[in-house]
Amino acid sequence: MITITRDDVDIAAEIEAAKRDTTGAVVTFLGTVRDDGIEALEIEAYEDASLPEMQRIEQEAIVKFNLQSVNIIHRVGSLRIRDNILLIVVSGGHRQEAFAGCEYILERIKQSVPIWKKEVRKDGSIWVEEEHPQE
Amino acid sequence: MKVRLKAFARFREVMGSEQDLEVPEGTSLKGVLVLAAEGSDKAREALFSGDDLKEYVVLMRNRKRVVRADADREILSDGDEVAVFPPVAGG
Numbered sequence: 001m002i003t004i005t006r007d008d009v010d011i012a013a014e015i016e017a018a019k020r021d022t023t024g025a026v027v028t029f030l031g032t033v034r035d036d037g038i039e040a041l042e043i044e045a046y047e048d049a050s051l052p053e054m055q056r057i058e059q060e061a062i063v064k065f066n067l068q069s070v071n072i073i074h075r076v077g078s079l080r081i082r083d084n085i086l087l088i089v090v091s092g093g094h095r096q097e098a099f100a101g102c103e104y105i106l107e108r109i110k111q112s113v114p115i116w117k118k119e120v121r122k123d124g125s126i127w128v129e130e131e132h133p134q135e
Numbered sequence: 136m137k138v139r140l141k142a143f144a145r146f147r148e149v150m151g152s153e154q155d156l157e158v159p160e161g162t163s164l165k166g167v168l169v170l171a172a173e174g175s176d177k178a179r180e181a182l183f184s185g186d187d188l189k190e191y192v193v194l195m196r197n198r199k200r201v202v203r204a205d206a207d208r209e210i211l212s213d214g215d216e217v218a219v220f221p222p223v224a225g226g
Binding site: 031043044045046048049050052074085086106109110111112113114115116117118127128129130 | 141143144145147193195198216218220221222223224225226
């Protein structure tokens with residue numbers, strides 16, 4: 001399940017929902033707003049393109065790592081220090097595939113999903129530069 | 136024909152988030168961006184270096200990536216949605 005939302009996330013509920021009778025591991029990644037001298041972090045998404053791209057990533061990860069469930073929630077809007085930005089919850093039969101699958105999803109999101117961050121500072125605002133080649 | 140142009144992040148700040156453009160049949164994806172930048176020095180500066188798109192410009196047509204080098208061969212159809220944005224930085 002893929003969600004882009006302005007609202008905060010109920011992490012415990014998402015973890016519980018990831019469990020199956022055959023689940024041996026639930027791995028969670030939670031990205032949060034770090035205090036780099038910023039006042040806020042504004043997150044913008046091209047939702048019509050981000051949702052299908054994250055669905056592709058979800059399906060890739062399920063097949064590649066034999067995952068039982070994948071849940072990705074990316075927040076948009078103006079966030080404060082310590083706020084949750086991105087939650088990825090994956091479940092699998094064993095920890096190795098769950099860890100690897102969760103990391104794969106995170107790196108793929110950073111690489112290709114059209115979402116941007118703008119740091120709001122006292123002396124102005126700057127867009128965060130990406131770390132991945134785009135083409 | 137009509138084409139919808141969406142811009143995001145710092146490109147949105149200079150071009151606006153969305154505009155519907157009336158363009159001639161046979162217009163390419165790059166052609167739409169040239170037209171959109173015509174009235175705005177800031178938009179032109181953000182997207183172009185001379186006649187070429189800058190290397191950090193990312194393009195989509197109907198929510199699918201188009202390689203920048205193909206932008207002038209990508210001929211648009213009526214009702215297409217073109218998106219232009221800087222490198223992504225989600226997660």
